[in-house]
Amino acid sequence: MSALIPQSSDFGPLPWPTMDDIRRAHHVVRAHLPRTPLISHPTLDAGSCAQLFVKHENVQPTGAFKVRGGLNLMASLDEPTRSRGIVGYSTGNHAQSLAFAAATVGVRCIIVMPTAPNPAKARAVRALGAELVEHGANFDEARTHAELLAAEQGLRLVSAANEPAILAGVATAYVEVLEQAPDLDAVVVPVGGGSGAAAACLVAAALAPHVDVFAVQSDAAPAAHDSWRARTCVERANTTRVEGLATGAGFELTQQIMRERLTDFLLVTDAEILEAQQALLHDAHTLAEGAGAAALAAVHQHGDVFAGRRVAVMCTGANASADEIRRVACV
Numbered sequence: 301m302s303a304l305i306p307q308s309s310d311f312g313p314l315p316w317p318t319m320d321d322i323r324r325a326h327h328v329v330r331a332h333l334p335r336t337p338l339i340s341h342p343t344l345d346a347g348s349c350a351q352l353f354v355k356h357e358n359v360q361p362t363g364a365f366k367v368r369g370g371l372n373l374m375a376s377l378d379e380p381t382r383s384r385g386i387v388g389y390s391t392g393n394h395a396q397s398l399a400f401a402a403a404t405v406g407v408r409c410i411i412v413m414p415t416a417p418n419p420a421k422a423r424a425v426r427a428l429g430a431e432l433v434e435h436g437a438n439f440d441e442a443r444t445h446a447e448l449l450a451a452e453q454g455l456r457l458v459s460a461a462n463e464p465a466i467l468a469g470v471a472t473a474y475v476e477v478l479e480q481a482p483d484l485d486a487v488v489v490p491v492g493g494g495s496g497a498a499a500a501c502l503v504a505a506a507l508a509p510h511v512d513v514f515a516v517q518s519d520a521a522p523a524a525h526d527s528w529r530a531r532t533c534v535e536r537a538n539t540t541r542v543e544g545l546a547t548g549a550g551f552e553l554t555q556q557i558m559r560e561r562l563t564d565f566l567l568v569t570d571a572e573i574l575e576a577q578q579a580l581l582h583d584a585h586t587l588a589e590g591a592g593a594a595a596l597a598a599v600h601q602h603g604d605v606f607a608g609r610r611v612a613v614m615c616t617g618a619n620a621s622a623d624e625i626r627r628v629a630c631v
Contacts, residue, residue, distance in 0.1 A: 314553050317468035319506045325372040325468040326475055332371055332404065333360065336473070338480040338612065341584040348603035353612040354584060355477055358592055362396040362424070364617030365473055369495060370397030372469030373458065374405055381456045382407045388458040389446035391439055391543040392421030393617050398458055399430035410455065412446040414438050418543060418621045438538055440548045461493030461551035471499035477612055478508050485609035486512040490594035490616055491524045492547045494554030501561035512563035514605070516598035518545045519567040527555050528565045540570055544591025544617060564605070568597040576600060577628045580615065589620040
């Protein structure tokens, strides 16, 4: 049975996805996407871990894990909703997820991104057939404008995190992880809105209760971290340059799940994330955007937490801007 949680009146009560929901999502996702690799790279610094694995969600067709959630959300919509269309807000990866999924079924999709977004992500959104609207200085101002467009045009507003169908789709990545390495001790997941960490909590609790789930966020945008510690959603300054972690408020659905089941929530600096990006590039031959390297940064900076353990870090995306790639390439 789904556990009902308190939720704002904008969304109404939202159920936690069940394992049946996640299994159904697994069939949806596998119809469109192959299983992504889980690799232990021999030259990548494992920190204090006994063994370190990287889950390569960066190789998805949109370059990020969120495509799983978009596909499952689109499959869950009824025909009247599809005929009206959807509107989402994002710094980029959620946007591409929705655009990709909408294109598979011919649904109108509007994406609101902050002004002057990552050019590669904006170009991808347009190439996938979505209508791109640039508005606001950051993620939170883009969200407000998306809410306005949804009300004005009768579109289905798609939250970046308060969506059970998206969580169920994202959770399929963690089903794969546990199939690929059933003797893991821990999984480390970067957090912006929290869909990845919340999904990991649900899957681990159901399939591998011995596996600890750790969340990680930039200390320059700690809203999700502080919401988890405060046990209520809070707003915080959002000054990180790591786009995928750049949220200024906690999301209720993902926070409720993390409060109950997350092992711990760690912080790292933007500079430490850059170092992890460089390690992935040079030692694992992997291009990771900042959010995609945050989990590795946590393993490197919090060695006491992971000592002697078999750990998987989620490389959640590869959609780095040209400026970001230049920073990563400078050693």
